[in-house]
Amino acid sequence: MRSDTEIRAQLRTFVRRHAGDVTDDTPLFTLRLLRSVHLPELIILLERLRGAPIDVEQLRMGDFDGIDAMMARFGSLP
Amino acid sequence: MTGLAELTGLGLRWETSGQAGLTGPLLALADGCDRAFRTIASRWHAQEEAYPMTLPAASLGGHLRSFPHQVTFAAALDPADANLAGFADGPVVDASGTVALTGTAPVTEVLTPAACHHVYRAHRGERLAQATYVTTRSTCFRRERQYEPLRRQWTFAMREIVCLGTAEETASFLDEACTMTDRFAGLVDVPVDWVAATDTFFRPDRHPGHLLQRIQAVKHEAVYGGSLALGSANLHHDHFGSAYDITRGGGRASTACLAFGLERWLYALVDRHGLDPAGWPDLDAAAMRAVAR
Numbered sequence: 001m002r003s004d005t006e007i008r009a010q011l012r013t014f015v016r017r018h019a020g021d022v023t024d025d026t027p028l029f030t031l032r033l034l035r036s037v038h039l040p041e042l043i044i045l046l047e048r049l050r051g052a053p054i055d056v057e058q059l060r061m062g063d064f065d066g067i068d069a070m071m072a073r074f075g076s077l078p
Numbered sequence: 079m080t081g082l083a084e085l086t087g088l089g090l091r092w093e094t095s096g097q098a099g100l101t102g103p104l105l106a107l108a109d110g111c112d113r114a115f116r117t118i119a120s121r122w123h124a125q126e127e128a129y130p131m132t133l134p135a136a137s138l139g140g141h142l143r144s145f146p147h148q149v150t151f152a153a154a155l156d157p158a159d160a161n162l163a164g165f166a167d168g169p170v171v172d173a174s175g176t177v178a179l180t181g182t183a184p185v186t187e188v189l190t191p192a193a194c195h196h197v198y199r200a201h202r203g204e205r206l207a208q209a210t211y212v213t214t215r216s217t218c219f220r221r222e223r224q225y226e227p228l229r230r231q232w233t234f235a236m237r238e239i240v241c242l243g244t245a246e247e248t249a250s251f252l253d254e255a256c257t258m259t260d261r262f263a264g265l266v267d268v269p270v271d272w273v274a275a276t277d278t279f280f281r282p283d284r285h286p287g288h289l290l291q292r293i294q295a296v297k298h299e300a301v302y303g304g305s306l307a308l309g310s311a312n313l314h315h316d317h318f319g320s321a322y323d324i325t326r327g328g329g330r331a332s333t334a335c336l337a338f339g340l341e342r343w344l345y346a347l348v349d350r351h352g353l354d355p356a357g358w359p360d361l362d363a364a365a366m367r368a369v370a371r
């Protein structure tokens with residue numbers, strides 16, 4: 001399991017590779033900078049970084065709409 | 079809960095394969111529903127388009143991977159004389175009702191899974207100067223584990239209103255489509271709640287389409303009685319615009335659709351208003367009022 005700082009850094013790397021230079025609060029899916037095809041890879045990355053599975057049936061609207069949103073929902077476990 | 083016996087008394091001819099024939103009052107009600115939905119479509123001056131019963135499988139590759147459990151293929155015998163003779167001289171159908179197929183011709187067609195698929199394909203390559211609105215009706219085919227008369231069927235009638243335009247135009251269309259549906263449902267006293275929904279993808283846990291539907295509001299269903307989706311409002315972004323090279327405003331067209339399941343509306347109307355057709359609402363008047371406000 002990584003720290004929140006490490007998770008955020010890796011998320012920024014992933015997002016910038018696919019969506020270009022964005023800020024942490026850019027709504028990535030609302031603006032269509034990331035698309036559905038990116039989601040499986042993004043979930044696998046987050047699962048690896050946080051060291052815990054993500055139950056996709058528990059996903060909520062907006063969970064992936066920005067790095068800040070992803071950190072709030074999937075940051076390192078307490 | 080309205081039962082099969084009651085629905086049969088109103089004209090339902092139910093096949094245990096999951097298909098419904100309609101006669102008498104239910105057939106008249108179905109005609110009235112479709113007329114009402116076409117009146118709603120007139121709000122956008124939607125052009126009526128009609129399409130065949132099948133789609134080329136080659137145009138549905140993504141759909142086939144996403145919904146293999148629901149697909150129905152159009153199969154035919156290999157036309158070689160010897161093959162046809164082997165079939166005709168054989169049992170043809172066995173005791174269980176299974177066709178004793180001999181060789182089959184290559185399967186290239188899929189029975190329509192959703193009415194709007196035809197629309198995107200038919201508008202392939204178009205450069206739209208303005209938002210385009212289409213309405214179409216198809217008999218649709220979706221295999222299910224279980225069937226319930228008028229509620230969940232292998233074949234069912236779907237009336238759709240489709241918008242092809244910019245992202246703003248499709249978003250505006252969906253807003254108004256939901257409002258229009260609410261008005262109509264209210265006027266015919268069939269209460270519905272709009273809820274975020276997902277399609278029943280095969281292996282959903284890692285399916286991009288399923289995942290997107292969970293985190294973005296791209297599909298909403300108008301649900302009656304807590305469980306029966308009478309219609310759905312769907313935003314496809316530029317999925318079909320890209321697949322079929324349709325452009326609008328200098329970019330890939332966005333598409334959206336409002337879909338009504340006719341048999342489900344029949345169920346809801348009867349469930350809500352009872353078995354006497356004299357007590358059923360005036361659908362034409364309700365639709366006219368819904369679009370006139």
